[in-house]
Amino acid sequence: MTTATTPGHGPLTGVRVVELAGIGPGPFAAMLLADLGADVVRVDRPGGTGLAINTEYDITNRNKRSVIIDLKSPDGAARVLDLAARADILIEGNRPGVAERLGVGPEACHARNPALVYGRMTGWGQEGPLAHRAGHDIAYIALTGTLGMIGSPDEPPAVPANLVGDYAGGSLYLVVGVLAALHHARATGTGQVVDAAIVDGTSHLAAMIHGMLAAGGWQDRRGANLLDGGCPYYGTYETADGQYMAVGALEPQFYEEFVTVLGIPEHADARKDWTRWGELRAAVAARFKSRTRDDWTAVFEGSDACVAPVLSLREAPQHPHLAARGTFTDHGGITQPAPAPRFSATPTSVRGGPAQPGAHTADVARDWDLPDLLKGLDTDGPATKGPDSDGPATKGLA
Numbered sequence: 341m342t343t344a345t346t347p348g349h350g351p352l353t354g355v356r357v358v359e360l361a362g363i364g365p366g367p368f369a370a371m372l373l374a375d376l377g378a379d380v381v382r383v384d385r386p387g388g389t390g391l392a393i394n395t396e397y398d399i400t401n402r403n404k405r406s407v408i409i410d411l412k413s414p415d416g417a418a419r420v421l422d423l424a425a426r427a428d429i430l431i432e433g434n435r436p437g438v439a440e441r442l443g444v445g446p447e448a449c450h451a452r453n454p455a456l457v458y459g460r461m462t463g464w465g466q467e468g469p470l471a472h473r474a475g476h477d478i479a480y481i482a483l484t485g486t487l488g489m490i491g492s493p494d495e496p497p498a499v500p501a502n503l504v505g506d507y508a509g510g511s512l513y514l515v516v517g518v519l520a521a522l523h524h525a526r527a528t529g530t531g532q533v534v535d536a537a538i539v540d541g542t543s544h545l546a547a548m549i550h551g552m553l554a555a556g557g558w559q560d561r562r563g564a565n566l567l568d569g570g571c572p573y574y575g576t577y578e579t580a581d582g583q584y585m586a587v588g589a590l591e592p593q594f595y596e597e598f599v600t601v602l603g604i605p606e607h608a609d610a611r612k613d614w615t616r617w618g619e620l621r622a623a624v625a626a627r628f629k630s631r632t633r634d635d636w637t638a639v640f641e642g643s644d645a646c647v648a649p650v651l652s653l654r655e656a657p658q659h660p661h662l663a664a665r666g667t668f669t670d671h672g673g674i675t676q677p678a679p680a681p682r683f684s685a686t687p688t689s690v691r692g693g694p695a696q697p698g699a700h701t702a703d704v705a706r707d708w709d710l711p712d713l714l715k716g717l718d719t720d721g722p723a724t725k726g727p728d729s730d731g732p733a734t735k736g737l738a
Contacts, residue, residue, distance in 0.1 A: 349686075361385055371400045381406070405695055428522055436462065439460075465537030573611065
């Protein structure tokens with residue numbers, strides 16, 4: 341397998357980020373900033389965050405450094421504020437008001453560093469009737485209408501892992517927000533608070549769909565539209581070996597090639613005739629069911645029919661196209677997605693594996709000129725105290 345080995349640190353080299361440890365979208369957002377070259381210092385809690393994964397495999401903590409600070413200790417807040425004073429961006433994911441109670445809210449941080457961009461990652465947002473309610477990704481996307489769009493009409497809505505809410509509607513919007521605010525801060529010297537809520541980001545992701553709905557081009561129910569599985573030439577089909585092929589032959593020329601290569605040219609004129617879509621779907625399903633996934637992959641190789649095999653997570657890195665691009669990389673024995681997107685002048689790379697709690701205290705103290713970080717701290721690893729009982733806002737730990 342070809343892997344990404346491009347040297348470099350990325351376009352955010354020189355940007356300092358403090359991440360108050362949590363789980364879910366906050367760490368992923370900080371990983372993305374770290375992948376882009378930022379110096380991300382993760383402030384871990386004694387005892388960890390409660391994520392049920394060995395920290396050596398937590399890829400969302402790659403390219404970062406970690407210190408351990410107990411925010412409930414007498415000098416815990418002061419140590420975080422010292423970091424904030426030297427940072428460009430701070431990211432936290434607690435429920436509204438928790439950071440303030442711990443002494444590291446926006447007001448306290450801006451008193452030390454007026455140019456700081458203070459990024460807040462929550463599910464419900466900093467205000468509103470549900471702001472203090474516990475929640476998880478699935479509840480946030482349920483409320484926005486996004487979850488209700490996904491799946492077959494005769495089955496419960498399909499759960500898209502936590503990709504749509506936590507990471508697309510949450511992490512990516514937080515990153516866009518803090519980078520936009522950083523641009524403003526560098527131009528004016530004034531920092532600000534970025535309120536990134538999963539309900540806001542996930543709703544925003546559906547902007548095109550809302551436009552289509554308003555125009556009468558989208559029905560407000562599952563499996564009845566062009567892009568939600570309702571269209572027989574935009575969906576997935578089972579093959580003879582129990583695998584699946586994905587079809588996205590939307591445009592006329594792609595559809596014509598699709599039915600030709602599939603071997604059902606008699607259905608070429610059924611594309612726009614929705615009264616024949618049931619007949620078309622049955623014909624497409626029967627054809628795909630007659631051969632294996634690998635057979636069909638070979639049949640459609642080199643065509644513009646917009647057909648691809650549905651691969652598993654373990655299969656994906658081996659696909660010739662992804663391997664040629666180095667879309668995945670091996671680091672520390674873990675196969676993982678390489679940083680994205682790509683930059684012509686400031687290439688990115690996986691510079692380090694998952695940051696182990698407290699492993700970089702001495703290095704950060706030196707590089708950020710914060711000798712007080714070393715006072716009274718166990719730099720060998722986390723203590724045994726449990727996580728902050730207030731818990732991350734996006735995961736509903738209480």
